[in-house]
Amino acid sequence: LQKFIREDCSGIDMKVVLYMAITINGLIAKENDDVSFVSAAEWKNFNRMIRKAGNIIIGRRTYDLMRKSSELPKYKNTKIVVVTHKPKKVSGKNIVFTDDSPNEIIKMLRNDGFKIALVAGGGKLNSSFMKAGVVDELYLDLEPTILGKGIKLFADANFEKKLKLVSVKHFSKNEVQLHYKVAK
Numbered sequence: 001l002q003k004f005i006r007e008d009c010s011g012i013d014m015k016v017v018l019y020m021a022i023t024i025n026g027l028i029a030k031e032n033d034d035v036s037f038v039s040a041a042e043w044k045n046f047n048r049m050i051r052k053a054g055n056i057i058i059g060r061r062t063y064d065l066m067r068k069s070s071e072l073p074k075y076k077n078t079k080i081v082v083v084t085h086k087p088k089k090v091s092g093k094n095i096v097f098t099d100d101s102p103n104e105i106i107k108m109l110r111n112d113g114f115k116i117a118l119v120a121g122g123g124k125l126n127s128s129f130m131k132a133g134v135v136d137e138l139y140l141d142l143e144p145t146i147l148g149k150g151i152k153l154f155a156d157a158n159f160e161k162k163l164k165l166v167s168v169k170h171f172s173k174n175e176v177q178l179h180y181k182v183a184k
């Protein structure tokens with residue numbers, strides 16, 4: 001019966017969305033992890049998407065930074081999937097530490113009944129999900145900032161994806177949101 005349920009759930013429609021705030025030159029943080037260029041309006045957008053999805057998939061470094069900045073309690077109703085090669089930490093009520101592949105993680109969230117799986121950084125995590133070909137859509141909130149150095153939206157890896165522009169939303173005087181679909 002369990003096998004039947006799992007197979008049955010995998011038929012449920014779910015989309016994988018990558019959501020990030022970026023500088024106009026495609027960086028997501030300074031070298032020292034400073035993200036102060038991200039505006040309050042952008043955080044509001046992002047948190048709205050988290051509430052809609054009910055989950056976030058993040059890399060271990062992003063998780064460590066969220067924990068240090070005491071952001072985690074804000075997400076107690078969100079399933080947090082932390083991807084790491086060394087998932088020693090015991091998973092909590094809403095936090096899962098895993099070294100599963102992007103495909104397996106997406107399958108797990110689909111089986112949990114989520115309609116959206118939210119890929120939320122940082123650069124290494126984004127790259128591995130993009131390379132695995134599981135991302136369906138991207139939302140990029142473009143901040144009016146240029147950083148000479150920093151962490152890339154996608155860490156260096158060997159892949160190429162073509163996108164289709166779905167919409168451009170002007171969400172504050174100086175900020176736009178680009179919404180793309182990944183061409184399959």
Ligand SMILES: NC(=O)c1ccc[n+]([C@@H]2O[C@H](COP(=O)([O-])OP(=O)(O)OC[C@H]3O[C@@H](n4cnc5c(N)ncnc54)[C@H](OP(=O)(O)O)[C@@H]3O)[C@@H](O)[C@H]2O)c1
Nearest residue numbers: 021028029033059060061062084085121122123124125128
């Ligand atoms: N602007 C934004 O919207 C935004 C959003 C999120 C994060 N950020 C910023 O991004 C920066 C962090 O990015 P980052 O690239 O340095 O680190 P990251 O992607 O957050 O974390 C990297 C770590 O995640 C684990 N990991 C990632 N992909 C994996 C995979 N497929 N399989 C197994 N483990 C995997 C590895 O952990 P182990 O080393 O434990 O194996 C890896 O060292 C921070 O500065 C953060 O503030 C910005």
